[in-house]
Amino acid sequence: MNKKDFLPKILETGANELEIIDFRMFEELEDGSIYEWILGVNVAKVKEVIQKPENIYKTPGLPPEVEGVAKIREDVIPIVNLAKWMKIKEPKDKTGKYVIVMEFLREIIGIVIHEAKRIRRIKWTDINKPPASIDEKLGGKVVGVIEVEDGKLLLLLDFEGILDELGMIKVFSVDESQPESQTEEKFNILILDDSPVARKIIRQILEKDGHKIYEVQSGIEGLEFLENIKKEAQEEGVDITDKIQLIISDIEMPGMDGLTFTKKVKEDPIFSKIPVVINTSLSDKATVDKAKFVKADAHLVKFDTKDLLHIVHQYAIKKH
Template structure:
C-alpha cells in the first residue's frame, strides 16, 4: 500500500520551515506597554545617576581612607605595630571591595539602561504600521479622479513599507487626499495641453515615503504646470490676504507659502494661481498639529513637490533639554541644527528686531524666557543659543542653560497643561523633575511674527528706488528687509566707494548710508553727493549705530537730510521720515 501523503504541518517540519506566528494585540494595550517601557527607560537613567552618585561617595571614602592610613603610620610604635598593620590591611581590603562593587554596579546600570532602551525601541517599532495601508488606494483613486475630468494620470507609490505610528497614520490620510486631489484637479494639464507643451499625454504623480533620521518624510510630486509666484502674489493681493506693501516685499519662496493660508482655499483662487490652494490650509494645520512641517517647491511648467515631515513615533522622542531659570524644557532634537553661544558681533538690531546670520541666512533671535513669560532673558553677554529649523523657517532660540540630548517617553499634557502656549507634552527626568516639551512650529512662528517689521499704515505709499550703503552684511540685509517691507525697491552697496559707483550709473530717489565704513565713510560720501550738482536734491538718510550728539551734528553738517540711530529705529518712524523727505504719502 502507498504511504499516506504527509499533512501540511508534516511537510513544514520536513523542510525545516516554521509557520509564522502572530497574535492580535489591542492598540490601547500596546500603548500602555509603550508607556511602561518609557517609565522603565527613565528608571534606567535614574540607575545611571545613582551609580554616578555612588562613585562620588566612594571617591570621598578613598580620600578618607588615605588619611586613616597616614594617621595610623604616624601612630605606629612597638606597642601599636600589629594594630596599625590590621587597620591598614582592613582599609586596603575595604577599598578593593568598594572599587569592585562600584565597577560592577556601573556596568550593571549601563547594561540595564542599554536593554531598557532596546526594549522601548522594539515596543516603539511594534506600534509602527506600514504606510502601504494608506498609500495603496491612491493610484486607483487618482486614475478615477483624472477620468472624471478627461485627464490621464499615472500614480506611483514608493516606500510603502515605511512604518509609522498609527496615530500619525490616521492623521496623514486626509492631507494626502487633499494633495493628490490638487495634483489631479489643478496641477496636471489636459492631454492636449501636455502634448502641446512637449510632455507625455499622461501626467505623473509620485507619492514617496522614507525615514529621514527620526523623521518621516512624505513627498507628493507631479509633473504638471507648476505654481507661478507672481500669480499667487497677485491673487492674494486681489483677495485682500496681503497688502500691496507686503506683496512688494515678498520673495518668490515666501509668495509660494501663501497657498497654505486659509483665505486662499477656494477653487476660484486655485484656478487663478495654477490651481493650487484647495484645502492646503487643512494640510498644514494637520501636519503642524503632529509636530511636523509642510514645504512646497515648484518650477513653472515643469513640476510641483510638496514635502511633509513629521515624527515617525509620538511615544518616544529625542529632545534637547534646555534650562530657563531652574526649570527644564525639551525641544525636539530633529529640529535642532546646532547649539553654541551667541556672539554680539554676529548679531544686529534694526527696528527693534534682533537677528543673526547663521550659515548664510538671517535668523530672528528669540529669547525663550520672555517668550514663555518666565523671565527677562539671559544676563550673559554671550548667551547660549539653539539654532532650530522647521520647514523653510528657522530661529535662534536663546536659553539659560543646556542639559544635552535625551530620549524621553512623551506624556500627553494633562488638564493643567492643556492649551498652554508652546507646550505639546511632558516627560519625566531621572532627577525627578518634569520637562515640558515645546512645539518647534509655534516657537518659529512666534519668532517670525516678532521679526516681521510693522508695515506702514495709512495711505498707499509711492514705491521708491533706494540705494542702501552699509559694509556690514548682516546689518545691510536687515535694513534692506525693513525698507522692502515698506514697499520700496532696494539696491545694495558694500561700502562708500561701491555706493558712489552705483549712484552714478543708476537712478535713485533716496540714499541710505551707514557712517563707519572702510575706504569712503558715510560722512565723506554724503559730502561728495551733495557737492555734485546732479545729486544735490537727492535725499540722504544716515542710518548709524553712533548716537552721540556730535555724530548727529557731523551728519547734518555734511548735508544729510535725516540721521537715524539703528538701535532706535522703528518701521513707523522710518516710514514717516521717508514720507517727509520724499513725499511718498502724497
C-alpha cells in the first residue's frame, strides 16, 4: 500500500479540490421581497457550526459589527454580526440564529449567520472572479464565485480581509518594530496570494528585510511566471535559481490552489530546484500534512514577521 492510500480523499492534493460550507444570509429589499445570499467558507477554517449563544457580553472598544464576546467550549471569542458588516436589513423572522466558529491566523472567531445549508466539494477551477457589482457591494471581500443550482452564484468571502478591516487580527499589521535588515543575504522571492491585503503585508515585511519581491495571484499565474523566468535563465546561460531563490505560496487561490501549484513545481526538473514555502491562514495538522505530501519545503502560518523572516533565511537558496 502506498502513501496515498493512507490519505482521505480530500488530502489527495493533486485533485485541486476543496470543501466549503454553504450558508445563507437573507436581506429584506425596499419592495419588501427577500433576497437570499448564498455564501461559502473553506471547511478547513471551520471548527463547528452552533446555535447562537444566549450570553454574548458587550466589551468596550469593539467595532459596531461585533456583538460582543461569548464563551464557546473553553475559549472566549468575539462574535461578528455578518448582516451588520454586509449592511443588509434582516427580515424579522430571519435574524441570525447560528454561529460559524472559525479558526485561522491563530485566532478563533464566531460569525453570526442565518442558515447553514450543506458541505460542497468543488474544484478550484470552478471558482471565478466575482462580478464587479457584487464585489463592490461587499467591499472587495469576495475572493471568488461558484455557479450552483439554477444558475445562482455562491460567493466565497475573504474572512481574513473582513476581520482585518474590522481591526480584529493583531498579526495582520506589519510589526513596526521590525528592524531594518542586518544581513547581507538578499533574495529574489516569488509570492503567490489572491488576497491584496496578504500580498501587501508579505511584501512590506520582506522588502524591509532587503529582498526583491515578485507577486502573482494564483497557481496558474505562478507557473506562467516560472516558465518566463526559465526562458530568461536559459537565454542568459544561468540557472533558474540565479533568478528566483524562494517561492512563498498561499493555499486558497482560484483556478489552481497552492498545493496543486507546489506539486507541479516539485515534479518539474527545473522548477523543483526552487524551495517552496506554503504560507496559509490554516495551522491544523491536516494542512501541514498536505504541505508535506506535495513536498513543500516548509509550512508557515500567516502573518508572524519573525517566523516569516526566519523561514526565508533558512530555506532561500544562498548565492555566494
